[in-house]
Amino acid sequence: MNQNQGIEFALNHGLKISIEKKYKYIARLDCGDVCLGKRFAIQTEFLEQNSEIKVVGSNVLAVDSNDVYLYAINLPLDDQSIKNKMYINSMLIHPAIMFNASIFNTVGYYPVNYKSAEDYALFFTISKKFKMANMNQYLTQIEINEKGISVQKRKQQVKRRIQIIKENFYFGYYPIYGLVRNYVLLFLPYNIILEIKKRIKK
Template sequence: MASVPRIAAILAVKNGADYLGEAVRSILRQTMGDFELVIVDNGSTDETAEILSGFARQDKRIRLLFLPDPGLSDCLRLGIANSAAPYLARLDADDLARPDRFALQMERLEADHGLGLMGSQVTMIDNRSRPLARLTRPTHDPEIRRLMSRLVPFCHSSVMMKREVYERAGGYRPGIRYGEDWDLWLRMAPLTRMANHEEALVSYRVHGNSISQRYAVRFSIAQLRLRAASLQAQQELGSPDGFPARPLMRESFALVRTSREEFVREIKTHVFKQALKKLLFALGAMPIVSRAFPRLFHASP
């Protein structure tokens, strides 16, 4: 009878042929090799299926699943349900994991029984995997909690969590299209302590086809409703435990103490910042520009 691996790495992909190979190889090259890699193909129509089949033939740690209905949250639920490891690690299909990522995160989680969720700092990279900047996240639980009611305190691709805490929180909620990670962290927060590793263990790829870039407005709306749901839960229950359904937009404005007009202005500002960020990253990818302005493109934002 095969033994249960220590870590289940969960990766979901839809038409990710451009960067999928690099992402999978970054997991297979982990120094901590006691893991299974569960990959859910979310109805891809490009060469994704062929790429995955090739990897699966070469490495028995890979398990392939297929879910034709769209939705990252449902893909992650399926992948985790078909794994058995006590630790769960995430990686997006266009990102990269540092070779010692699993070893460093699991070492911390095993040493601290009260710690159930660990992310890391992040290196932002371009479409050619060249480093652009460092994305800094708070490292300790109190800082993370102060940030969590306003912003996402983890890069989803960097997270490793204990299965038992994930299950107690109810896991990823089905049917959520945007903000499924923040929704989960808010429900895990009353159950465990959280941290981010001080080192950048994941490279987060910035490119025009990423979901956060293509659907910036939808992400803003999802984040508003998540903030409102968090405040509603705290008012009604004293904590986000037993998280309610996301409020309607008009209820969300009242809970977050904003107006429709103010929110529209926030969205316009956010979209402008996303466009500016794409422009800066495109410029930073040009060697002559990045050499001329190294602090602008390689300092921690």
């Protein structure tokens, strides 16, 4: 883009180009992340065979900026489990997903008023209209980079996540637990969180 307006504007710019070109499916991948195997072919085939699913993600492997393995992320696979656990954290890993492009006619683009959590906000909007799934395969390797948005703007991201949970809140186990968990994360140093993830998810 001619001017840096932030990632949410860049994402929407890319979406608009993809939709204007009438692409059927749109996939995400961040700088530093890598597709594993025939990721795009596998996700495309899944969406073709499961027409009721409009967004599909996958399990992922996490490495540091030196390509050293850190941990694996295994996600809920079915639509209802994803929607329940979205209140805890995003159950779709942004650079591992593929959309059916038709959904954007209904849900619009990435919201621009949730800095560092635009994907989380979009997933909640999508969850109210469409079915989602994850594939039980490691199809993407993500890089945990100290200079990335998720690390550099972690507190802002958690604050926005709390805001999104409140806006979609109902009295139930997952929303209550999700709020408590995210308030705890807000005050925990990132290096402690990373160590916990490495020990739990190895």
